[in-house]
Amino acid sequence: MDDRRTLMEGAIPHPCNTRVAVVTGGNRGIGLEVCRQLASNGVAVVLTALDEKMGAEAVEELEELALSDVVSHQLDVTDASSIARLADFLKTRFGKLDILVNNAAVSGVMCSQDPVDGPVASGEKFKGMDRGERLEWLWGNCWETYDAAKEGLQTNYYGTKHVIEAFLPLLQASSDGRIVNVSSDFGLLRHFRNEELKQEMNDIDNLTEERLDELLDMFLKDFEAGVAEARGWPAEFAAYKVAKAAVNAYSRILARRHPELRVNCAHPGYVKTDITLHSGLLTPEEGASNVLKVAMLPEGRVTGAFFEEGKELLSFIAGAPVVNMLGYSLRSVRCHRIAVVTGGNKGIGLEVCRQLAASGVTVVLTARDETRGAAAVEKLREQGLSDVIFHQLEVTDASSIARLAEFLKTRFGRLDILVNNAAISGVELVDDPSFGPKPVGEQFNGMDWHQRIGWMYKNSRETYSTAKEGLRTNYYGTKHVTEALLPLLQSSYDGRIVNVSSGFGLLRYFRSEELKQELNDADNLTEERLDELLDMFLKDFGAGALDARGWPGELASYKVAKAAVNAYSRIMARRHPRLRVNCAHPGYVKTDMTRNSGLLTPEEGANNVVKVALLPAGGPTGAFFAIGKEASFL
Structure with a gap:
């Protein structure tokens, strides 16, 4: 044998059969x-x-x-x-x-x-x-x-x-x-x-x-x-x-x-x-x-x-x-992706929730006010969009962010799409007596983009307090939500972050070439340096030295915050190449923030955000999209 x-x-012997x-x-x-x-x-x-x-x-x-x-x-x-x-x-x-x-x-x-x-x-x-x-x-x-x-x-x-x-x-x-x-x-x-x-x-x-x-x-x-x-x-x-x-x-x-x-x-x-x-x-x-x-x-x-x-x-x-x-x-079989939309109870945010849900995405609509958030979800469900749920979120409150992260971890174990939409104007709005306390779209008929923006400047007042709150919400709120939800995004096969930005975040609004070059140096810029620059901005704002130091002019806090969001997005894209991290400018939209002076409807603005959220797998990362098309950060 x-x-x-x-x-x-x-x-050890064992029966051979x-x-x-x-x-x-x-x-x-x-x-x-x-x-x-x-x-x-x-x-x-x-x-x-x-x-x-x-x-x-x-x-x-x-x-x-x-x-x-x-x-x-x-x-x-x-x-x-x-x-x-x-x-x-x-x-x-x-x-x-x-x-x-x-x-x-x-x-x-x-x-x-x-x-x-x-x-x-x-x-x-x-x-x-x-x-x-x-x-x-x-x-x-x-x-x-x-x-x-x-x-x-x-x-x-x-x-x-x-x-x-x-x-x-x-x-x-x-x-x-x-x-x-x-x-x-x-x-x-x-x-x-x-x-x-x-x-x-x-x-x-x-x-x-x-x-x-x-x-x-x-x-x-x-x-x-x-x-x-x-x-x-x-x-x-x-x-x-x-x-x-x-x-x-x-x-x-x-x-x-x-x-x-x-x-x-x-x-x-x-x-x-x-x-x-x-x-x-x-x-x-x-x-x-x-x-x-x-x-x-x-x-x-x-x-x-x-x-x-x-x-x-x-x-x-x-x-x-x-x-x-x-x-x-x-x-x-449809792949059920999970999305979170911050500031989702009205305007662009609500419309982003609707369009994502209509595309087969399970949406967690977040809002600071629980009553308004729940009402927004009910509104979507009346349209036959049942795969939308509400969770309270205050983007400037660490404990609120942590509660949302824990909910997502327990309920889904992952996150596929994060749309950071929550934002404020960073200014106080002043009523123009010729329009009344809350103008409606018809009152802007015949005005072009520059005239409407001019009206916005005229009816806005920047203070140190509103500027500080603008940075806290628009930049740090976005950053802290992203940091808390990052492990869940990394658990996704195709994690995506869409930071709703603005044309006002483009670096052309900075008059200091040094600031412009530093914020555009995506290979070397760090989060720590961004913090230093934002502290410098607030100090210059408080000292009345914005113009002298080359910071943006009108709506300065909003522009600086959105430029910081753009820079942070590029840092994140470089650090996490497996994620898709992009910025989306929805356009000049009729919202509460613009006092309905915009040129686009919330549906049109949201569509420009959703296009970025639903880009094909393997698409660009670290990019800026203006009204649905990839563009320059400058």
Whole structure:
């Protein structure tokens, strides 16, 4: 007999007709059920789990079912030393391994708590829901991040690969070694939209492990750069799909390299597990049965194949027409993005909320006044926009900002779009007796932009107090909200910040060339220096030296604050390249701030903001958009 078919030296004797199996991720869900069903078929099972205590408890659960030939062993598939300890244990205890079921996996996405059900939805929630409705719920509670994607590849592909590499000598010591890699229909190549990628991953005669590594590195770089979809990688649950496609390809490489083994992939179906937030159609018992059928195939049967719910598929590309890991095609499911709009109860802010909600975005409308904010949400709901909720926010109050951040973290776990719209004029408004206390749009008919702005200047009064409050709200409010919500934005696959700015924030209004050059030096300007410049402005304002020092003229505080917002946006864009951080000038809009003297309606102004908020993935960052078009900061 071939030496590799004999028990490895030093192994503890075990009945030669008893098969030995290892199941990774065996303490719950499909993995635990695979262990139970294998043990029920007379196989000695090594149940592995990341957590030793949970693994031991799972073995006790099986022992209570009179399944005594199950032992537990700790295993972290991403830890080489943990894998080595298990390999040494198997060599010493059994001297061989007959069946390896690589089941351990993660979703490759982040999942939020469902506000109705808590962290895990009960099965009752899904009664009466078809596959599409269940999947829409699941996708609405998940989002992709670079860190989650990277972890998905490390666990789902490299974890599987490294376990196999370590156990290969033990499997070769078996007379009928088998590897079952729990895969998914999401790993079928029809989810890849790049034909070159698809063909390369299906070219099993020439594909190598080294090339697979290169492709996965390429995917992560494209993912981080926000160009994965543009490069033809799979869309939703991208890391999961790519990792499972890599597992499928690696299985075929192994089957070709080791014809003495049976190496196959098994798709268990859309199963009620933690990874699907229990939204699946099959029970863990049913899903595990589909894996067991492949593990227990008659000796000498197929290798290098893909099995879907127990049946062999003819292709790793198309597979069955409709069923996949989640039992439904994700392409028809809307990605639910989460947005926060500050100052959202009126004017441009309210219209931004309406337009985002109408585009399928879940909107958190914030306002300083709770009564007005709640009334604004009710107004939107009357228009059929139900996916808008209210939260109080005072952008100059650290505790108010912290409460909003905690709410978002608990409710959604992430933030995709932040629109910093809350602002004040930085001046006192003086009534022109010819217009009355509150002019309406008709009174500006026949006036051009300059005449309307001139009227605004005439009816405004700047004081040190209003100037200071203008900086506190318009710059520091924006900055502090951004800082507090930054971790949530970084948890998004495509986090975006849109700072509503103004043409008045352009540096042409600064008459000091030194100030202009310093504020435009985005590569060297720091937040600390910005603070110093704003302190200098207030001191010069208090001393009546604005003109002499080259600061802007009329509406000086508003112009300086918006210029600071522009500069801060460029600093943030440079510091956080994975985010899209841009400034949007909505235009001269009819609002309370302009006393309705503007040329554009709130709808038109908001549309110029929403265009920036909804730019395609991978679009510009650190840019200034004037009325929807990219422009200069000068």
